[in-house]
Amino acid sequence: MAKENVKIEDISKPVEQLVKLTLDDLMPLPPPYDKPGEEPELTEPTPDWREKYVTDLDGYIAIDLPWKPKTKEEEEELVRKFLSGLQKLLDKENNWTFLQPLMLSVEYCARCQTCSDACPIYISSGRKEIYRPTYRAEVLRRIIKKYLTPGGKIKAKFTGDIDLNANTIIRLAEDAYRCTLCRRCTQTCPIGVDNGLISHEIRKLFSQEMGIAPKALHELGTVQHLQKGSSTGLTPDGFKDIIEFIEDDIEEKLGRRIKIPVDEKGAEILLIHNAGEYLSWPENPAAFAILFEEAGISWTLSSEQVAYDAVNYGVWYDDVQLARVATKHTEIAAKLEVDKIVVGECGHAHKAISVVADRVLADEYNIPRESCMPILWDIVRKKKINFDPEKNNFPVTLHDPCNMVRLMGVVEPQRKILRELCPQFREMEPHGVYNYCCGGGSGFAIMQSMNFPEWRSAVAARMKFKQTLEAFKDCISPEINKYLCAPCSNCKGAIRDMLDYYNAPEKCSIYYGGLVELMVNAMVDLEEPFIEWEFH
């Protein structure tokens, strides 16, 4: 069934499944995971899934829609739609958003494979060809040359051939969701070719032309965000209830009540959190509230639909949805007459609103946007709050969210805080702009359908797990509580699932959380520790 040494042309072959992963192939992990039986076995997709969904690439399902064509007509229709989408991807008006970067990357790759080893997924998988950064790019390049340029069919014999059929298309779509868009590969390219971007553009083609995207990103993601107010399904009323609950919680911990400002017109800052924080990690928005209030910052949250959820999943798969969500965020900020939008601990929301969507905003929607990190560092640097680093005297390491660091350049403020407040802070290797993705990048953290979480934890997050174990190797014993600081909701989600998958809280006492929790934990004013060492 499975076929090794997969070639570019093999993507179109009529086999049930192109590649099969086994534990033996995967990158070995350091102690205590260096012995067999220390991690779960990989599973096979069920016959029902095979029937309904696309398991034809590696057996895993990212796109959880039953879109696999069943008849000859459906297959032909799929090819026709794919080509029409591809034409639009190369068209100025339809894809002004990325036309220049895309064309450059299609044109100039020398296939030197300098980028391959930069990819954590390719390496973690034991160098499976379908995960090589250049694989999907080369497939797309060959399709463009053969099917969309004059004389392409003849030239293809010379410039690299490929068959465009339904197999090619369904596998290419899945393969675009085996890259976390971390763009580590791009850092190594001598020509500046961006294979991460190619994954992004393939995803866009499927979404923007056919509406094909993982439900968690589209139907339950951006669409639900715009229609109901949040991709978590949280409504404005639900949001207000949670805020009250957080105020109660703060009162319990701080010994006095804080009124969390909501919809306060004219505040300096509109702070937006990833709404996942309210539901999964309410201690994070609580910590923000404590710090901002204690430091005397003028700020507010918004209870208006869309604006209490900083996420913008469009940044991973659809430019129009990206623009719709970003514009809604800034529209609400303008109504509140704030000076600026500040994004909480959410990496992709940072990048989406500050960097990528910067060029879809104009006039009243063009409101300054910034990261929370420099503000948090200012609190520490200017001693606006009294901290006692001894309260954080346990091993701490930092995960760098790709979107905030490599893709936005916010590198130092967060580590300055850790150096100041955590005596046992140690870096992972590599770190900063050369970090590895948590494995949850580009939407993977929230894609929980069928067997995708298994692939994410076993393959995509494997490098992060290895780095984490290595950073704590001097104190790996379960008797010592360790804190993996991940200032990003999606990274936290992926890390939670990763630690759980490898049973690391129990085996090694590795816990995870955000940055502000560590800051509040170090506050002199707090009698009880803020960090509770509970895995959730």
Added chain:
Amino acid sequence: MIWLQALVYFSFTVFVLVVLAKVVKYATMPIHLRWELYPVPHEKGRAEHGGSYFEEADWWKKPRETTLIGELKDMFMEMLFIKRVFEHKRPLWWFTYPFHTGIYLILTWFALVFIGAIFEIAGFPISAASVQQLGFLSWLSPLIYYLTWIVGVLAMALMLIFGLGLLFRRLGDEGMRSYSAPIDYFNLLFIIAVVATGIAAWQYDGDFAVARAFMKSLITFSPLPSISGATILHVTLLSLLFLYLPFTKMTHFFGKYFTYHKVLWEDEPNLRGGEIEKEVKKVLGYRISWSAPHMKPGMTWADEVLKVSPNEIDVWKKEEK
């Protein structure tokens, strides 16, 4: 030999025009969404750790500090040493670096032959002996003479040896071989053939005096000197290479400018009322024809964003047959 001379003029003209057309094509593409990648070397005081102006609260109120030196440094490290391959794929670097050095040297050789030809046209012959007419600059003639020889021979040797090396590496490296198409081998073989015929022509022109005479004819539009069969073959192949080059990915010598300066290092913020905002307004007027259920084909980007109500947004559903 008028046909050969015509071929040289023709292919050189086509080369320049097609390269220019391609540069114009990329330069006039619409503004794109920001997609920079850190480290961005012009971020003053921050490039070392890969930081950006976003590390500063209220960044838009403060002057943006950039450093051209930082950018040039990174650029030249890449251009002159192919730094990224050195760091990330050393085994390939041992081949590709000397090969590319050979290309730089052969371009230098052309420049030297051109300068030599200009000297000769001006009446100062290029030879191993010093030229008295040049007075205190009499050493210039032998300098050009020897430099041309050393640079030319070194360039040919590097390009031939490491061109073949790259060919064998492409065949020997599994990852490279399975991604290579016939054209990748053809390109290398083409260059190797041009260099090999160049070496053959050199056998009849040990000190490149004929090369200079050839250049003189090209500059002055006068008939070519008498040349060997090897030279005719070499010049023909070289002209064909020049005709072919601009249509291939080997134009990455200018493509790199765009990938770095216009994409990976392009971090210009869209400030209210600024030039970028004007550009943004223009592209938001472009029309969309995407046909997914959540799109309204025919609308402009601005209307897709502002005028489509969330409740009108449809999603993919399995069609019932």
